[in-house]
Amino acid sequence: MKKYRIIDFHTHPFTNAYTNICVNQGECDMSKELSKSCLTQLGVEKICGSVISPSIRKHKPFLWEYTEELNNMALELREYYQGFYIPGFHVHPGFVKESIKEIERMDKLGVKIIGELVQYMSKWDGYNYASKELWEILEVAEHYGMIVDFHSGDNEEGMASMDEMVKRFPKLILVGAHIGGDSSLVHHVKRLESSENYYVDIAASGLGEYGRLRFLMDRFGKERFIYGSDFPTCNESMFVSSLMFDDLFSEEEKEYVYFKNAARLLNIKD
């Protein structure tokens, strides 16, 4: 079996059960160490992504410190993984000043990825991707040359707000996470057309629809799609297999999706 060089752009590494989003974590052997060995055996050289926790949305009131705690865990994991993990961090439209300060802090620490932002998990109640509060934050993100990866599945109104955001920020690198279902696909096509700096990370939902990625790649080329698995919620062995055994894709296309596109955005030398 051919092994590909892989950067998994979309993961959610964890420090403990609170931040481990695998629904089967009680049933299988999971730890920080095992995560790395499991992924590297599949050819994954680096992982990216934010630390998340479904539990934080239970907090009442919802405070900025809950978001900041997750960001600090991401930095801790960067230290632990020694080059294997490229952290992503959260911002929140309910905390504009704090989010802007966080971008400045992270930029000083060499962290360039915002996200995956997961709005339903982070209690964005009353906000969406077209909220002026988020746009204030994104102006700063753009200034610092950040990459913003965001969960792209939502209802029609939510997805339309993402379309507006992509149109508003053509210079900002925006990555829509998940190809998703039929209605998501329509919106991705709109965004890919409206901004050359819009990408799709192919983690989780939508990739399983046979021919869907081919459909997108035929229209937008091989450089707009980035490999992700959504580990540990998703089965990394399935997502690594997505292009590997599919003769619809050339070897070159596989290399771009698995590695080169992420490497280019993240400035990782080959």
Add this chain to the structure above:
Amino acid sequence: MSFFKFIDFHTHPFLSEDNNICKHIESANMSVSRTKEIYEKLGKTKICGSVLSKSLLDKPDTKWEDVQKLNDLALELEKTYNGFYIPGFHVHPKFIKESIAEIERLSKMGKKLIGELEPYRFSWGELNYASKEFYEILEAAEHYKMVVSFHTKIDDEVAQNQIDQMISRFKNLTFVGGHLGPNWIILRHLKRFSLNDNFLVDVSEQGLTRHGTLRRVIDVGGKERVLFGSNFPASHPGMWAGAVQLDQDITDDEKEYVFYKNAERILGVSLD
């Protein structure tokens, strides 16, 4: 490639575009011959399953002729594929006599597989897996020692209860729950293993996408109760096969059972 060895228990091979449930037929460059080519490139493989019709979804009332036509298409494909395809066929609780006659007809031809049955696609209406009409048909299926593969990804507690009732009622009939589904349905499947020793699941579609699911299902049901399936042409079999083959929590022995030994046993066929 030629890396794999499996029987894909859950597929829906097609003759025409109406039978083809892939959402991107053109992009996926699909045809009858290419189906076999896709699988041959993956390795030593066979496929099973029923032929479907997309146009039936829009029909308010399925007629028995519609159902029989699909069964006949399955037989036609079996001939075309020359040993590669093990056909599954449909029955329908609104057509009891016809369904029983169909079971008798196909049993005489050496066929064993009913399904995947998809009630929502064939306008079963008020009838369901626990209807007495359907039970009449299952009695015949049991008599002829059929294997019944049925769609389980129904987002409704009542429907899931009906499945439990059905498999509890027919303990000598081999049932295969099609699709693992979302987590709450997987938990229902895990309970079903204790309701009927002859209940198995196939891993097609949603469910296998989650880390640790296959390990969990095998831990509860045992390696002999899980079948490999991909739901081709809706999905590419390579992605599902890789999910099993590359899963570091599954032993090589377990993989063999999932990939082909269980299907060989229940269908009385050989991959070789």
